[in-house]
Amino acid sequence: MTENHLGEFLRARRAALRPRDVGMASHGVRRVAGLRREEVAVLAGVNVDYYTRLEQGRERHPSASVVDALGQALRLDADAHAHLHRLAGTVPGDRFGPTTDRVSPALRQLLDGYPGAPAFVVDLTLDILAGNALADALHSPFERADNLARMVFLDPAGRQFYTRWGDTAQTTAGHLRQAAGLAPDAPRLRALLHALTEHSADFARLWDTHAVHGKTLDAKHLLHPDVGHLTLTYQAFDVRDAPGQQLVVYQAAPGSPSADALALLGSLHATSDRTAG
Structure with missing residues (x-):
């Protein structure tokens, strides 16, 4: 049917x-x-x-x-x-064709050019395709930093990490609803939606509302076990040579406690890497 x-x-x-x-x-x-x-x-x-x-x-x-x-x-x-x-079907040419999960070397270099800000690349399904060291450190409480929607709804760390979890959950489900309009036949999106609906009653409830959310500039309110509370703003940039990919950059207000916490997080992560090495 x-x-x-x-x-x-x-x-x-x-x-x-x-x-x-x-x-x-x-x-x-x-x-x-x-x-x-x-x-x-x-x-x-x-x-x-x-x-x-x-x-x-x-x-x-x-x-x-x-x-x-x-x-x-x-x-x-x-x-x-x-x-x-x-x-x-009244917006011709608005849907995405086949997309790629490959992040270009130039974009990876750009990620590392933000040493003081978490920066990462996501696709339409919110898969994290690449990230810099500080983004890895920021998402370290999760079992896997692979997909933002899975991290919100299925990883136990999500409800502690996102201190305004209800708002984050609503926005995340709304983003995937928008993605379903842009790429309704994408196999990866269908598989993700199936997993979220099957394993998260919260996601299933939000999905049934058909609410749609695009890009927002709302602040992110996070709680990291190593450095405490973080209030971060972000910018998202479309990657022109890879339709569906976005470069996301988080930042803290200069001189704020969150800026100090980010700096500490970067230092802790770098020390941990050196120790592991």
């Missing part, structure tokens, strides 16, 4: 809204969570039968103007609105 990603997304986002969220009065006993199909159709200015067919997968090719109207009716933010367009 053909998967109905568009219909699933519409149903989930409709269920997340209440009449008061869209300025509608609620009358009588409501047998469904969130808005009724009829209410979404009225808000979007489309025929209710047509909207029903979209949810059921019997209609899969709405126009861009209908998608915009549905996005407004469902109160979607920019990331979710763009995701809806991708699911409807």
Whole structure:
């Protein structure tokens, strides 16, 4: 059976809204969570039968103007609105083709050019493809620093390391939802989603909300067992010659306790490496 990603997304986002969220009065006993199909159709200015067919997968090719109207009716933010367009096929050329997990020598050299900042490269599935020494030290509490989503949801260290774990979990699931719109047939992404859904009830619950999150500049609040609390900001840069890869650089405010903690972490890691050598 053909998967109905568009219909699933519409149903989930409709269920997340209440009449008061869209300025509608609620009358009588409501047998469904969130808005009724009829209410979404009225808000979007489309025929209710047509909207029903979209949810059921019997209609899969709405126009861009209908998608915009549905996005407004469902109160979607920019990331979710763009995701809806991708699911409807109204953003030509937006999806990724085959990607690579190879990090170029020049990019690896660039990583090492940030000795005072954790820097690493991730792909669409949040696999960590490469990192500098300080990134390795930062992620040392984890069993494996291989995939950020696995580390958040499946590694026991995740709930201690990410002190605002609920926010981190929500953002991570939303990033993977966006990735599923960009590369829906990627085998690695499908395998990761299967593992997370099977082994983490928290991820399964967040995945079912169909929330979408793109890049954010929110601060990272971390707790490292060797140096204590860290508050770090970050920047993410698209790697032009490897679509889907991003260079992520964390940094602490100059002169802050977090900057001192990062410096200490780098020193401890370097000492440990020399001792091991």
